[in-house]
Amino acid sequence: MRQWVRALTLVLATAAVGTMVAARKPGSAVKPGFNLFSKQQDVQLGKESAAQIRQQVHVVENRELQDYIARIGRKLAAQPEADGQSFEYSFTLVTDKSINAFALPGGPAFVHTGLLSAADNEGQLAGVVGHEIAHVAMRHGTNQASKANLLQLPAALASGVLGGGGGLIGQLAQLGIGLGANSILLKYSRDAESDADALGARIMSAAGYNPIEMARFFEKLEAEGGQRGPQFLSDHPNPGNRVKAVEQEIPFFPRRAYDAEHSAEFTRMKALVAKLPAARALPASRNAPQGGAIDPPSRSARTYRARTYEIAYPENWRAIEGNEESVTIGPKQGIIGSQSGQEQVGYGAILSYYTPQSQRDLPGATNELIRNLRSTNANMVVASQSQRRVRVGGANALVTNLASGSPFGGKEKDVLVTVSRPQGLFYMILVAPERDFAALEGVFNQMLQSIRFQ
Numbered sequence: 001m002r003q004w005v006r007a008l009t010l011v012l013a014t015a016a017v018g019t020m021v022a023a024r025k026p027g028s029a030v031k032p033g034f035n036l037f038s039k040q041q042d043v044q045l046g047k048e049s050a051a052q053i054r055q056q057v058h059v060v061e062n063r064e065l066q067d068y069i070a071r072i073g074r075k076l077a078a079q080p081e082a083d084g085q086s087f088e089y090s091f092t093l094v095t096d097k098s099i100n101a102f103a104l105p106g107g108p109a110f111v112h113t114g115l116l117s118a119a120d121n122e123g124q125l126a127g128v129v130g131h132e133i134a135h136v137a138m139r140h141g142t143n144q145a146s147k148a149n150l151l152q153l154p155a156a157l158a159s160g161v162l163g164g165g166g167g168l169i170g171q172l173a174q175l176g177i178g179l180g181a182n183s184i185l186l187k188y189s190r191d192a193e194s195d196a197d198a199l200g201a202r203i204m205s206a207a208g209y210n211p212i213e214m215a216r217f218f219e220k221l222e223a224e225g226g227q228r229g230p231q232f233l234s235d236h237p238n239p240g241n242r243v244k245a246v247e248q249e250i251p252f253f254p255r256r257a258y259d260a261e262h263s264a265e266f267t268r269m270k271a272l273v274a275k276l277p278a279a280r281a282l283p284a285s286r287n288a289p290q291g292g293a294i295d296p297p298s299r300s301a302r303t304y305r306a307r308t309y310e311i312a313y314p315e316n317w318r319a320i321e322g323n324e325e326s327v328t329i330g331p332k333q334g335i336i337g338s339q340s341g342q343e344q345v346g347y348g349a350i351l352s353y354y355t356p357q358s359q360r361d362l363p364g365a366t367n368e369l370i371r372n373l374r375s376t377n378a379n380m381v382v383a384s385q386s387q388r389r390v391r392v393g394g395a396n397a398l399v400t401n402l403a404s405g406s407p408f409g410g411k412e413k414d415v416l417v418t419v420s421r422p423q424g425l426f427y428m429i430l431v432a433p434e435r436d437f438a439a440l441e442g443v444f445n446q447m448l449q450s451i452r453f454q
């Protein structure tokens with residue numbers, strides 16, 4: 001598929017970015033916020049999401065290391081503040097050099113080997129795990145989804161989706177809530193961060209770890225990370241003065257002496273991690289297109305920022321900027337011939353704006369765009385008359401399935417997603433040979449869900 005570049009009159013929106021950190025008195029209780037989900041739905045969402053994540057990561061195949069992480073996790077999750085009776089905590093170490101860890105709603109937590117390597121002692125590792133447990137216990141992920149003002153969410157949650165066909169995760173995906181990079185479920189506000197620091201510190205202390213190690217580790221990451229800090233810090237933004245804030249909590253915890261730093265065992269685990277084999281390629285049928293036409297997309301993400309939108313995409317893909325807010329994003333083998341504006345995209349995504357000539361409403365403008373696309377690509381057809389409505393970047397979007405010929409041979413599936421914006425009709429075309437589309441669907445969904453308009 002060619003890249004279509006349309007002229008666009010830019011209306012620069014000025015966004016006032018302000019972060020208000022609510023003042024919580026040290027020592028006072030940390031309370032969960034507004035939530036439309038039941039705790040049981042948190043657990044269900046976490047289970048479904050974990051099943052998906054497990055297909056995208058390399059779970060470390062080393063019993064000793066997994067036991068070690070699970071032991072630390074269980075010790076923390078056993079504290080009353082973790083509410084282990086409501087949630088189902090699990091702790092999994094995955095082979096990934098990036099410094100990251102994340103916990104899904106309801107309890108499944110994943111720790112990257114890079115995080116273990118970066119920690120100076122077990123207290124720091126436990127600090128990250130305790131902090132993640134606090135997010136789960138405070139239900140920050142589903143709290144944020146609840147606050148996103150999605151009109152259909154209460155109905156979706158009330159309609160007995162528990163045990164439904166597509167599962168809760170499918171229902172939420174329809175509303176634009178997913179697990180991708182920048183997912184609303186995993187990217188926390190500064191308020192949530194200071195609450196997770198405070199509760200995480202309390203949990204650590206109760207489990208015998210010096211809570212200050214958590215704050216120290218976060219500040220160390222910040223100091224080392226420079227401008228491009230690890231993903232962890234963009235998901236868990238610094239609420240400011242972390243060490244001091246945790247120090248102020250400590251006098252309110254029951255007095256106790258903290259255990260030694262378990263340094264012998266920790267050092268041994270770090271050595272084990274260093275000796276782990278490099279991550280094997282994931283099963284081809286799951287996340288790599290057949291025949292190895294392209295490399296499997298990496299799970300860690302980078303963000304492309306245009307003036308009017310941003311989108312996250314797999315770290316090992318590249319973004320080729322076009323004219324006026326257009327970009328082509330895909331695996332390097334998926335984009336052929338890169339004289340500017342003339343790329344053939346066989347695998348990847350094209351993002352741009354179209355200026356409708358006569359139609360202003362979303363379906364009308366979308367049809368006009370499709371006619372336009374077809375006039376430059378004679379092979380393109382509308383594959384299915386039925387269009388779906390989804391949410392993208394907090395706005396209504398229309399999904400249309402198109403088809404054309406693939407530069408890689410055979411049929412190509414082109415999924416067109418359109419959104420009415422002040423600047424024109426924003427569109428994204430997700431492209432892959434028909435035979436490989438399903439393998440990339442997860443990545444495409446994550447990209448869609450990561451879109452933020454300015």
Ligand SMILES: [Zn+2]
Nearest residue numbers: 188193196236
């Ligand atoms: Zn956090």
